[in-house]
Amino acid sequence: MLFRSGLAGAQQYPAKPIRIVNGFAAGGPTDIYARLIGQKLTAAWGQQVIVDPRPGASGNIGADHVAKSPPDGYTLFLPSFSIAVNPSIFPKLPYDVLRDFAPVTQYASVGHILLLHPSVPARNTKELIALGKKQSSNLLFSTAGHGTAGHLAGELFNMLAGVRFTHVPYKGMSLAQTDAIAGQVSMIFDSLSTGLVAVRAKRLRPIAVTTSNRQSSMPDIPTLSESGLKDYELGAWYGLLAPAGTPRDIVQRLYAEISRALKEPDARERLASLGAELVDRNPEAFAEHLRAEVAKWGKVVRAAGMKIE
Secondary structure (H helix, E strand, C coil), X not given: CCCECCHHHHHHCCCCCEEXXXXXXXXXXXXXXXXXXXXXXXXXXXXXXXXXXXXXXHHHHHHHHHHCCCCCCCEEXXXXXXXXXXXXXXXXXXXXXXXXXXXXEEEEEEEEEEEECCCCCCCCHHHHHHHHHHHHHHCEEEECCCCCHHHHHHHHHHHHXXXXXXXXXXXCHHHHHHHXXXXXXXXXXXXXXXXXXXXXXXXXXXXXXXXXXXXXXXXXXXXXXXCCCCCCCCEEEEEEEEECCCEHHHHHHHHHHHHHHCCCHHHHHHHHHCCEEXXXXXXXXXXXXXXXXXXXXXXXXXXXXXXXX
């Protein structure tokens, strides 16, 4: 994770439109956050911020594009939790997450929620586990893709519950949720950001959240840990990365403006409505967190035998 000093460049920055690459399909959490940040930066700096979706391979297509882009602050990547998992689950990545990016900020954290299609005859975690042990091969769970937080949530559920629900990956959370609502899959480990919408519309049945504590947006929904899966905990996070070599002054300017903008009342309200909490990690703290996450989830991936050839 490298920075370059570039005071002159930072003083002129931004002198042209900025592009934020989203590694997942439009409509999902990363797309929502990218547009929120883009709107705030556009309003503050007067330069257009374009959200560029490049979905596929659990965000790797978008990440690789940005890793190989000029380190000038005009091409940025909005990663999710999955970028810390991909080094362990994909044997040959075309980029190095700890070497090829300059961390800008981790700005949000959000839990996931286990949702069932109404046709599934289970009303709580205990009943779902009992059902799974009877017909595991027939129960499918959808996620935004291999190595995403939803995928890890499902595999952790399988490990702790002693069931074998089958993972069905999609190119983004909106597609995964569409098939869950249609009954093409039995359940979904959905981000609270998008899962809340399906719950409020009574399209999917909420069972439990993956975080260690209940969520203020859904206080009546228990955690998986209190539902019998002791020590179950998984929270996803979202951040912003620039290509390695981006001048430190530009990285700091991006962080300072995003930090300021997301503390505005309308932004905080928007984050809360999506089930997200503001984190506000600076570049150095985000770099440290990213290293810790790569190590932590590498152990989980190896224990679960997750691998994509």
